[in-house]
Amino acid sequence: MRLRRCGDDAVLVEVDSLGEVEAVRAAVAAANLPNLVELVPAARTVLVAAGPGTVSEVRRVLAGADLTHQPEAVGDEVVIGVRYDGPDLDLVAETAGLTTAEVVDLHTGADYRVAFCGFAPGFAYLTGLPEPLRQPRLDSPRTKVPAGSVGVAGEFTAAYPRATPGGWRLIGRTDAPLFDPRRPTPALLTPGDRVRFEAVR
Template structure:
């Protein structure tokens, strides 16, 4: 774990894996440091923004944290209902050597966690995707992916909160309100949250 100063009131924590990112984020969230303004996890970093003078407390809180052995916190669980009728469902099944029904069973049978958010407001990168569903992005991205589309790409699965371009393989869609700026917490899925997908009946 390396700590790099970011401006006068921030520190960037660099680690080696998504699991370590979650451990650092969870440890700092649990410490409830009064001067921490924001925690921003990414693929291999956590940006910690503090009020003036808050960085030393962050360094002290991290001094006793081993991100490799630190267990992830048990976040709130969000259940997303999905209609598994995506345009790439058959492609994902064929690539994995499975039937479409087996893809759905794998996707709904796994436990996911929000690793970080990015790309678009409310777009959450979820870890926990079963190995057969870890597939590359499309060779040619779509110019417009409909809001609510559920896709897979690499080690992640995600749901698009709004219509945007995108190259993920789309396996379904959800009507869940993934992002609403009028809510106190606009994003439905926030770092550390646990997520489960259910097939719509």
Template sequence: MPPGSGPRWRRYGTDAVLLDCASLAEAVAARATVAAAGRDDVVELVPGARSLLIQVRGGERALTEIRELVESADLAHPPATEAREVVLDVRYDGADLDEVARTAGLDVAEVVALHTGAEYTVAFTGFAPGFGYLTGLPEPLRQPRLATPRTRVPAGSVGVAGEFTGVYPRSSPGGWRLLGRTDAVLFDPRAERPALLAPGDRVRFRSVE
């Protein structure tokens, strides 16, 4: 990596650093680089839209080694990691489906075909427990959020906003354009793995009646 390029590093207490990245792609690549190293001293990786929090055990030495790892990596070509694949069945009958199709210059069947034909990656999670921001959305489906957010979006609603697609894990306000709905449980605090989706997971949507 050329000098002066790459993420900005900030200490985050005694056992963590926060990387401020120039882009989502850089944050995703930094997470993949650290994850692929398989270090036992990495406690947690928490990615954001343009950031990555790295928590370790081992203090200064571990943080120094991880910084050297990331700064010597080619973040334009991050390592491939073994990813879990999740398939979500969706009924494509969302409130904004017709509007998304009209705005994209497509018919509804073409919108469904585009959305189900792509493979998505969970870039990061946030907004609500279990909500994953999925990248890989086809360009015609990249549309702005609603000008006026809904006060209530049903749990399981599948939406698009900007470069992302995602699923509302619970009923909440929201401004994403709704394509359909899944019955999958995205977050269960009683489960051994509470969140269905985690950063790095691959996701596909499958149309069902």
């Protein structure tokens, strides 16, 4: 674990895995640091922005944290309805050696956690994807992925909150309001939340 100062009132914690990212995020969140402004997890880092003395406070918190232990998910559970009719559903099934029905069963049967958000406002990277569905991105990314598309890539699954380019394998689509700047909390999914997908017609 490495700590790098970011300006006067923030520190970037660098770790080696997503599990350690979640352990750092959970430990800092539970510590109730005074003047905590923002806690931003990513794939291998956590940015902690707070008041003066942030670096020393974060060092103190992490000195007693067990980064090898995956904390229990304590965020809200969000259920997202999905129509499993994506253009890459057959490709995902063929690559996994499954039927499309088995792909749907695997995807809806797993418990997911929001590891971090990025790429676009409201785009949440979810961990917990079953091993057979962990597949590479498309060889040639699409120039426009429709809003609401649900896809898989590597160890993650996600839903696109708006139309953007993208190379994930698309297995379905959702009407869930993934991002709305008019809401008090614009993003439907935030780090630490638990997520389940539910097949709808």
